[in-house]
Amino acid sequence: EVQLVQSGAEVKKPGESLKISCKGSGYSFTSYWIGWVRQMPGKGLEWMGIIYPGDSDTRYSPSFQGQVTISADKSISTAYLQWSSLKASDTAMYYCARRNGHPTYYFDYWGQGTLVTVSA
Amino acid sequence: DIQMTQSPSSLSASVGDRVTITCRASQSISSYLNWYQQKPGKAPKLLIYDASSLQSGVPSRFSGSGSGTDFTLTISSLQPEDLATYYCQQSYSTSLWTFGQGTKVEIK
Numbered sequence: 697e698v699q700l701v702q703s704g705a706e707v708k709k710p711g712e713s714l715k716i717s718c719k720g721s722g723y724s725f726t727s728y729w730i731g732w733v734r735q736m737p738g739k740g741l742e743w744m745g746i747i748y749p750g751d752s753d754t755r756y757s758p759s760f761q762g763q764v765t766i767s768a769d770k771s772i773s774t775a776y777l778q779w780s781s782l783k784a785s786d787t788a789m790y791y792c793a794r795r796n797g798h799p800t801y802y803f804d805y806w807g808q809g810t811l812v813t814v815s816a
Numbered sequence: 817d818i819q820m821t822q823s824p825s826s827l828s829a830s831v832g833d834r835v836t837i838t839c840r841a842s843q844s845i846s847s848y849l850n851w852y853q854q855k856p857g858k859a860p861k862l863l864i865y866d867a868s869s870l871q872s873g874v875p876s877r878f879s880g881s882g883s884g885t886d887f888t889l890t891i892s893s894l895q896p897e898d899l900a901t902y903y904c905q906q907s908y909s910t911s912l913w914t915f916g917q918g919t920k921v922e923i924k
Contacts, residue, residue: 740901740903741915742915743912743913755911757912803852803862804862804865804871809859
Protein backbone atom coordinates (compact mmCIF):
# COMPACT_ATOMS: atom_id res chain seq x y z
CA GLU A 697 0.00 0.00 0.00
CA VAL A 698 1.37 3.38 -1.02
CA GLN A 699 1.64 5.77 1.92
CA LEU A 700 3.06 9.21 2.53
CA VAL A 701 3.39 9.95 6.23
CA GLN A 702 4.22 13.50 7.27
CA SER A 703 5.78 14.77 10.47
CA GLY A 704 3.63 16.27 13.20
CA ALA A 705 2.31 19.74 13.81
CA GLU A 706 4.78 22.49 14.64
CA VAL A 707 4.47 25.74 16.57
CA LYS A 708 7.32 28.16 15.97
CA LYS A 709 8.25 31.79 16.50
CA PRO A 710 9.03 34.24 13.70
CA GLY A 711 12.66 34.00 12.67
CA GLU A 712 13.06 30.36 13.69
CA SER A 713 14.03 27.61 11.29
CA LEU A 714 12.01 24.50 10.54
CA LYS A 715 12.25 21.30 8.53
CA ILE A 716 9.20 19.09 8.02
CA SER A 717 9.26 15.63 6.50
CA CYS A 718 7.31 13.27 4.29
CA LYS A 719 8.18 9.56 4.36
CA GLY A 720 7.12 7.36 1.49
CA SER A 721 6.47 3.64 1.64
CA GLY A 722 4.89 0.89 -0.43
CA TYR A 723 6.51 1.96 -3.71
CA SER A 724 9.88 2.79 -5.25
CA PHE A 725 10.54 6.17 -3.62
CA THR A 726 13.31 7.08 -6.06
CA SER A 727 11.10 6.60 -9.13
CA TYR A 728 8.41 9.23 -8.49
CA TRP A 729 8.55 12.98 -8.02
CA ILE A 730 7.28 14.31 -4.68
CA GLY A 731 5.57 17.70 -4.58
CA TRP A 732 4.67 20.11 -1.80
CA VAL A 733 1.41 22.05 -1.60
CA ARG A 734 0.52 24.90 0.77
CA GLN A 735 -2.95 25.63 2.09
CA MET A 736 -3.25 28.78 4.15
CA PRO A 737 -6.09 28.93 6.69
CA GLY A 738 -9.43 28.95 4.90
CA LYS A 739 -7.78 29.24 1.49
CA GLY A 740 -7.08 27.13 -1.57
CA LEU A 741 -4.20 24.95 -2.70
CA GLU A 742 -0.87 26.36 -3.90
CA TRP A 743 1.79 24.32 -5.69
CA MET A 744 5.16 25.07 -4.08
CA GLY A 745 7.63 22.83 -5.82
CA ILE A 746 8.66 19.30 -6.60
CA ILE A 747 11.67 17.00 -6.23
CA TYR A 748 12.81 13.79 -7.88
CA PRO A 749 14.38 11.76 -5.07
CA GLY A 750 16.34 9.64 -7.53
CA ASP A 751 18.72 12.50 -8.35
CA SER A 752 17.37 15.40 -6.22
CA ASP A 753 16.36 17.40 -9.31
CA THR A 754 14.15 20.14 -7.86
CA ARG A 755 11.77 22.69 -9.36
CA TYR A 756 10.16 25.60 -7.51
CA SER A 757 7.16 27.77 -8.13
CA PRO A 758 8.41 31.36 -8.63
CA SER A 759 6.23 32.33 -5.66
CA PHE A 760 8.25 30.07 -3.36
CA GLN A 761 11.71 30.16 -4.95
CA GLY A 762 14.16 31.44 -2.34
CA GLN A 763 11.56 31.20 0.43
CA VAL A 764 11.80 27.47 1.10
CA THR A 765 14.14 24.58 0.35
CA ILE A 766 12.95 21.18 -0.85
CA SER A 767 15.26 18.21 -0.39
CA ALA A 768 15.18 14.43 -0.13
CA ASP A 769 17.13 11.60 1.46
CA LYS A 770 16.56 8.57 -0.70
CA SER A 771 18.31 6.28 1.78
CA ILE A 772 15.37 6.73 4.16
CA SER A 773 12.66 7.44 1.53
CA THR A 774 11.97 10.88 2.95
CA ALA A 775 11.39 14.28 1.39
CA TYR A 776 11.72 17.55 3.26
CA LEU A 777 10.47 21.10 3.20
CA GLN A 778 12.46 23.64 5.17
CA TRP A 779 12.54 27.29 6.12
CA SER A 780 15.56 29.20 7.40
CA SER A 781 13.58 32.06 8.90
CA LEU A 782 9.86 31.63 9.41
CA LYS A 783 7.33 34.43 9.07
CA ALA A 784 3.81 34.63 10.45
CA SER A 785 2.58 34.37 6.86
CA ASP A 786 4.07 30.85 6.67
CA THR A 787 1.27 29.66 8.96
CA ALA A 788 -0.50 27.01 6.90
CA MET A 789 -1.13 23.34 6.33
CA TYR A 790 1.53 21.77 4.13
CA TYR A 791 0.91 18.62 2.12
CA CYS A 792 3.30 16.37 0.27
CA ALA A 793 2.03 14.33 -2.65
CA ARG A 794 3.36 11.82 -5.16
CA ARG A 795 3.39 12.75 -8.82
CA ASN A 796 2.28 10.05 -11.21
CA GLY A 797 1.22 9.69 -14.82
CA HIS A 798 2.63 10.28 -18.26
CA PRO A 799 2.29 12.41 -20.23
CA THR A 800 -0.44 13.89 -18.06
CA TYR A 801 0.84 14.30 -14.53
CA TYR A 802 -1.19 14.32 -11.35
CA PHE A 803 -0.84 13.85 -7.59
CA ASP A 804 -2.25 10.40 -6.88
CA TYR A 805 -1.27 9.94 -3.23
CA TRP A 806 -1.15 12.62 -0.55
CA GLY A 807 0.27 12.86 2.92
CA GLN A 808 -2.02 13.69 5.82
CA GLY A 809 -0.65 17.23 6.09
CA THR A 810 1.58 19.07 8.55
CA LEU A 811 0.16 22.15 10.26
CA VAL A 812 2.76 24.86 10.79
CA THR A 813 1.85 27.72 13.11
CA VAL A 814 4.16 30.71 13.35
CA SER A 815 3.32 33.11 16.14
CA ALA A 816 5.17 35.38 18.52
CA ASP B 817 1.77 31.61 -15.59
CA ILE B 818 -1.34 29.66 -16.51
CA GLN B 819 -4.32 30.87 -14.49
CA MET B 820 -7.18 28.52 -13.61
CA THR B 821 -10.61 29.98 -12.91
CA GLN B 822 -13.40 27.89 -11.42
CA SER B 823 -17.08 28.66 -11.26
CA PRO B 824 -19.10 28.86 -9.22
CA SER B 825 -17.12 29.54 -6.04
CA SER B 826 -19.78 27.74 -4.06
CA LEU B 827 -23.06 25.98 -4.64
CA SER B 828 -25.82 24.35 -2.65
CA ALA B 829 -27.72 21.41 -4.07
CA SER B 830 -30.01 18.64 -2.92
CA VAL B 831 -29.23 14.95 -2.68
CA GLY B 832 -29.79 13.41 -6.08
CA ASP B 833 -29.20 16.62 -8.03
CA ARG B 834 -26.85 16.81 -10.98
CA VAL B 835 -24.00 19.20 -10.16
CA THR B 836 -21.65 20.82 -12.66
CA ILE B 837 -18.45 22.73 -11.88
CA THR B 838 -16.48 24.49 -14.58
CA CYS B 839 -12.81 25.32 -14.85
CA ARG B 840 -11.28 27.64 -17.43
CA ALA B 841 -7.58 27.92 -18.25
CA SER B 842 -5.98 31.18 -19.35
CA GLN B 843 -4.40 29.36 -22.31
CA SER B 844 -4.81 26.00 -23.96
CA ILE B 845 -3.67 23.12 -21.76
CA SER B 846 -4.81 20.26 -24.02
CA SER B 847 -6.18 17.65 -21.60
CA TYR B 848 -3.60 18.26 -18.86
CA LEU B 849 -6.32 18.86 -16.29
CA ASN B 850 -7.00 17.10 -13.01
CA TRP B 851 -9.76 17.35 -10.43
CA TYR B 852 -9.38 16.86 -6.69
CA GLN B 853 -11.87 16.59 -3.86
CA GLN B 854 -11.03 17.94 -0.42
CA LYS B 855 -13.36 17.06 2.43
CA PRO B 856 -13.28 19.24 5.56
CA GLY B 857 -10.15 18.64 7.60
CA LYS B 858 -8.73 16.12 5.13
CA ALA B 859 -6.04 16.00 2.48
CA PRO B 860 -7.11 16.39 -1.16
CA LYS B 861 -8.00 13.27 -3.11
CA LEU B 862 -7.58 12.73 -6.84
CA LEU B 863 -10.89 12.22 -8.65
CA ILE B 864 -10.21 12.76 -12.35
CA TYR B 865 -6.96 12.97 -14.33
CA ASP B 866 -6.27 13.72 -17.98
CA ALA B 867 -9.53 15.72 -18.01
CA SER B 868 -11.81 12.68 -18.18
CA SER B 869 -10.12 9.58 -16.71
CA LEU B 870 -11.66 8.36 -13.47
CA GLN B 871 -9.14 7.54 -10.77
CA SER B 872 -9.38 3.99 -9.45
CA GLY B 873 -11.88 3.63 -6.63
CA VAL B 874 -13.74 6.86 -7.36
CA PRO B 875 -17.52 6.44 -7.75
CA SER B 876 -18.81 6.51 -11.30
CA ARG B 877 -21.16 9.41 -10.52
CA PHE B 878 -18.10 11.63 -10.97
CA SER B 879 -17.09 12.47 -14.51
CA GLY B 880 -14.91 15.01 -16.27
CA SER B 881 -14.89 16.47 -19.75
CA GLY B 882 -13.27 19.16 -21.83
CA SER B 883 -10.04 20.05 -23.57
CA GLY B 884 -8.15 23.16 -24.52
CA THR B 885 -9.32 25.86 -22.11
CA ASP B 886 -12.74 24.73 -20.87
CA PHE B 887 -13.38 21.82 -18.55
CA THR B 888 -16.24 20.43 -16.51
CA LEU B 889 -16.59 18.20 -13.47
CA THR B 890 -20.01 16.62 -13.13
CA ILE B 891 -21.55 14.78 -10.21
CA SER B 892 -24.49 12.94 -11.75
CA SER B 893 -26.40 12.36 -8.52
CA LEU B 894 -25.16 14.29 -5.50
CA GLN B 895 -24.70 12.26 -2.32
CA PRO B 896 -24.31 13.51 1.27
CA GLU B 897 -20.70 12.33 1.33
CA ASP B 898 -19.88 14.64 -1.60
CA LEU B 899 -19.82 17.62 0.75
CA ALA B 900 -16.39 19.01 -0.07
CA THR B 901 -14.39 21.61 -1.93
CA TYR B 902 -13.38 20.68 -5.46
CA TYR B 903 -10.23 21.94 -7.18
CA CYS B 904 -9.09 21.78 -10.75
CA GLN B 905 -5.36 21.75 -11.46
CA GLN B 906 -3.34 22.06 -14.66
CA SER B 907 -0.17 20.05 -15.24
CA TYR B 908 0.55 21.42 -18.74
CA SER B 909 3.30 23.63 -17.38
CA THR B 910 5.68 20.97 -16.07
CA SER B 911 7.53 23.30 -13.73
CA LEU B 912 4.57 25.28 -12.41
CA TRP B 913 1.32 23.56 -11.73
CA THR B 914 -1.57 25.78 -10.74
CA PHE B 915 -4.87 25.07 -9.00
CA GLY B 916 -8.21 26.73 -9.42
CA GLN B 917 -9.52 28.66 -6.43
CA GLY B 918 -11.92 25.88 -5.47
CA THR B 919 -15.67 25.26 -5.52
CA LYS B 920 -17.37 24.54 -2.23
CA VAL B 921 -20.28 22.11 -2.56
CA GLU B 922 -22.89 22.15 0.18
CA ILE B 923 -25.90 19.91 0.64
CA LYS B 924 -29.31 21.56 1.00
